[in-house]
Amino acid sequence: MAEIQQQADSGGGGKKRAKKMSTKIDMTPMVDLAFLLLTFFMLTSTFSKPTVMELNMPVKPKNEQEQTELKASDAFTVLLGADNKLYYYDGLLDNNVKPDIKSSDYSADGIRKILFDRKQRNPNVVVMIKPDDNSSYKNMVDILDEMNITGQKKYALMDISKNDQDLIKGSGL
């Protein structure tokens, strides 16, 4: 420890005694600093790694015949619009079938509830996510996140079609 034994006066110079000074060093501030640094490095090194979300896109099909047709009863489409708007409809959009489009939002009571309900009715449901060009990347991540939250295994990220855009416009939502 930082203590030095005081040497006894070797006599000689009369009764003059060196002033006794404590050589003990107060280590408290140093310890404070050391632990502060320790905490800092411990916290930054574990929390600095960002998290990642996995996104698997389908492998390009070699020929068109191999693709299986999706049944309309299994289809569920989510459209991401501009200004954080969200629309969804059941079934497939066809030239002669106009599905009933509804709007929702990204909150817990919004699309999450709908996805849960839809999944309960039909566990084989395939969700098609179609982000509009005016939607933001955050919307896309949010909806992919909802897929993870609701445990939806089958989903696909697709391009929005002209018909879908017309459907949003025509619905007036």
Place this chain on the structure above:
Amino acid sequence: MPKVKPHRTSPSLDMTPMVDLAFLLVTFFMLTSKFAPQEDVVVDTPASISEIRLPESHVMVISIDKDKRVFFGLDDAKVKEDLLTSVGAKYSVGFTAEQAKKFTGLASFGVPVQQLPSLLTLSTEERQKASQPGIPIDSVNNQLIEWVTAAQRAEYKAFGKPAYIAIRGDGSADVPTVKRVIKILQDKDINRFNLITDLEGKPVAGN
């Protein structure tokens, strides 16, 4: 009867072993923690509930900021010189040894390869002020795919496995740019993507 004297103990305790340990740990964490190099692009990633952490090494990051600019970054300094010469050769852009050395220290960049030599001559402060237009991703001049394929080749040569591809998009980035980047990578048969996100608390299931 003599007074019983309480045994006087010094109230100061010997902190030396504790200090030793504390400094040992400080040194350990200081040496093991890797500081992220200064990024030239500000990207505010959206949050998700995913808890998968980004791997420590061999990560290729494609950043997309809110102004639709695309940046490319690779963390393996060893292969970066190789990468620079192979992409430079393709576009017949030469780099000096000093520029190549600077490139290895660069976290990410977002300029066409033709402008890269002039970017690499700038100092760090100057570079941060310089406006980087982003790497061209249009079909006529698609330099991003060159960087990605050259980096994967260099990674294969050096480590025997491809790098982990991560996309770091800003929350307000637009979807067409992100989709374009995904499509470019899909053309090269890369179908697994990792979107970098912030951690967010998991909601309680069933509500």
